[in-house]
Amino acid sequence: MSSIYRSVFDIIGPIMVGPSSSHTAGAVAIGRAARVIFQDVPTKVTVHYYESFAKTHRGHGTDFAIAAGIMGFAPDDKRVPKAPQLAKAAGIDIRYVEEEGPSPIHHPNTAILEMENGSHHTTVGGCSVGGGAIEIRSVKAQNVELTPTGPLPMVLYLDRDKNLHQIQALKEQLMGGSQLKERKKKATTGDLYEFDTLKNLSPEKIAELEKKYKGIVFLK
Amino acid sequence: MYESIKQIVTTAEKKKQPICQLIIDAEVADSGVSRDAVWNKMKRNLDTMRQAVKKGETGAGVHSPTGLTGGEAIKVKKYREQHKSLSGDTMMGAVQAALATNEVNAALGVICATPTAGSAGTMPGVIAALEDRLHLSEEQLVNFLFTAGGFGLVIANHANIAGATGGCQAEVGSASAMAAAAAVEAAGGTPQQSAEALSIAISNLLGLVCDPIAGLVEVPCVKRNAIGTANALVAADLALAGCTSLIPADECIQAMDKVGRNLPSSLRETGMGGLAGTPTGQRIRAKIFGKDVK
Numbered sequence: 312m313s314s315i316y317r318s319v320f321d322i323i324g325p326i327m328v329g330p331s332s333s334h335t336a337g338a339v340a341i342g343r344a345a346r347v348i349f350q351d352v353p354t355k356v357t358v359h360y361y362e363s364f365a366k367t368h369r370g371h372g373t374d375f376a377i378a379a380g381i382m383g384f385a386p387d388d389k390r391v392p393k394a395p396q397l398a399k400a401a402g403i404d405i406r407y408v409e410e411e412g413p414s415p416i417h418h419p420n421t422a423i424l425e426m427e428n429g430s431h432h433t434t435v436g437g438c439s440v441g442g443g444a445i446e447i448r449s450v451k452a453q454n455v456e457l458t459p460t461g462p463l464p465m466v467l468y469l470d471r472d473k474n475l476h477q478i479q480a481l482k483e484q485l486m487g488g489s490q491l492k493e494r495k496k497k498a499t500t501g502d503l504y505e506f507d508t509l510k511n512l513s514p515e516k517i518a519e520l521e522k523k524y525k526g527i528v529f530l531k
Numbered sequence: 532m533y534e535s536i537k538q539i540v541t542t543a544e545k546k547k548q549p550i551c552q553l554i555i556d557a558e559v560a561d562s563g564v565s566r567d568a569v570w571n572k573m574k575r576n577l578d579t580m581r582q583a584v585k586k587g588e589t590g591a592g593v594h595s596p597t598g599l600t601g602g603e604a605i606k607v608k609k610y611r612e613q614h615k616s617l618s619g620d621t622m623m624g625a626v627q628a629a630l631a632t633n634e635v636n637a638a639l640g641v642i643c644a645t646p647t648a649g650s651a652g653t654m655p656g657v658i659a660a661l662e663d664r665l666h667l668s669e670e671q672l673v674n675f676l677f678t679a680g681g682f683g684l685v686i687a688n689h690a691n692i693a694g695a696t697g698g699c700q701a702e703v704g705s706a707s708a709m710a711a712a713a714a715v716e717a718a719g720g721t722p723q724q725s726a727e728a729l730s731i732a733i734s735n736l737l738g739l740v741c742d743p744i745a746g747l748v749e750v751p752c753v754k755r756n757a758i759g760t761a762n763a764l765v766a767a768d769l770a771l772a773g774c775t776s777l778i779p780a781d782e783c784i785q786a787m788d789k790v791g792r793n794l795p796s797s798l799r800e801t802g803m804g805g806l807a808g809t810p811t812g813q814r815i816r817a818k819i820f821g822k823d824v825k
Contacts, residue, residue: 321687
């Protein structure tokens with residue numbers, strides 16, 4: 312069993328603005344995750360849609376949903392349908408491209424977001440697997456490309472110092488007695504790690520780790 | 532959480548505990564969040580579902596931006612007031628709540644996805660019937676949602692709940708099965724009877740395609756939820772009457788997964804096949820989005 316869905320609230324919920332949990336609420340979640348990974352306000356975002364997303368994004372409100380996610384709105388925020396105008400006013404230029412052919416991350420509901428501002432460029436590939444749940448299947452940051460395990464919760468960390476000692480300490484903190492899956496990509500700019508914690512971490516623990524590990528990303 | 536329907540049933544039988552209790556315990560253990568917080572979150576979901584039903588049943592109804600849906604929950608409401616319906620008032624009350632919810636969803640209103648937005652009306656429809664027939668308390672309704680969610684998790688992890696991957700059977704079919712299983716528990720049935728209701732509900736909607744006109748969650752989605760609700764109530768009643776499914780629940784879920792995988796992409800939420808592919812469906816699409824749309 313893949314166990315993409317881990318909480319009863321993945322099934323009963325989310326509370327959201329219609330019309331589609333996969334194409335609207337899930338798209339908000341992809342936009343939010345991308346913004347969290349980018350760790351800054353992008354000035355330009357290019358959204359590449361594939362398969363069902365490419366065919367039906369206009370009818371499902373996927374465009375305003377992605378924009379809402381980039382703005383950091385929750386799926387039940389009443390501002391969701393107005394997000395493109397609000398993003399434009401905030402200086403974020405968002406373009407949407409309908410791509411032909413199959414999704415490079417192998418899911419019919421795929422959006423790949425290229426985000427940039429003056430200082431950096433990040434690409435995040437997300438798919439909406441149903442009921443508002445998402446997976447993040449590709450991340451490219453600081454020219455390092457990683458293929459994460461997919462399901463959330465997920466922890467991403469770019470280790471610029473290549474300090475294995477520090478990574479071992481982080482892993483022990485994340486595990487807390489339970490399982491931990493890990494993916495790693497080495498590069499000259501740093502080693503990019505992804506950890507699948509299987510269970511959600513407490514807000515206190517996240518705050519503690521964020522202080523200790525600069526730039527660490529928690530997706531849930 | 533639980534790996535299979537069989538595991539849910541045997542655990543409930545062994546511990547002599549209601550399924551809702553097992554699911555609450557599992558959620559508390561997996562999330563690291565307090566029991567109160569878990570309970571309150573589900574209660575907020577119930578409140579949202581009720582608000583959507585109410586919104587869809589007041590005034591002239593709610594209409595989608597395209598005008599393709601809206602105002603039918605109100606028609607059912609008036610019909611119930613003025614006529615003796617063929618399938619009985621409990622059933623038509625459930626249908627009314629289901630239509631109302633999906634009309635609110637299509638109008639970009641706030642709903643609770645159960646398990647998806649396109650199938651958000653099925654569960655509130657069954658809730659309306661349970662309130663009418665069994666006068667369930669708020670606590671019992673929250674428990675109903677936990678049970679439904681627990682069964683839904685097994686379906687989601689072994690088949691799926693997205694129209695784009697599994698067709699409408701994965702959305703309205705899953706919602707109907709979850710609601711049927713939970714309705715049996717609410718009505719005092721055994722855990723095994725819940726599993727039978729789930730099997731029957733899935734079997735009866737197996738193969739249902741996802742063919743939204745113009746790719747919008749409007750037609751036929753709104754009325755499909757009426758059928759999802761009715762199917763859930765029939766399946767629950769059959770199970771409570773002692774009828775059983777020849778195929779075990781976990782195998783019905785596997786069948787649904789395989790059928791979904793075999794559906795062509797035109798019948799999986801692309802707005803191309805089925806009703807969306809009819810001359811009228813294509814004409815509406817061209818009218819809404821212009822002729823250049825593929």
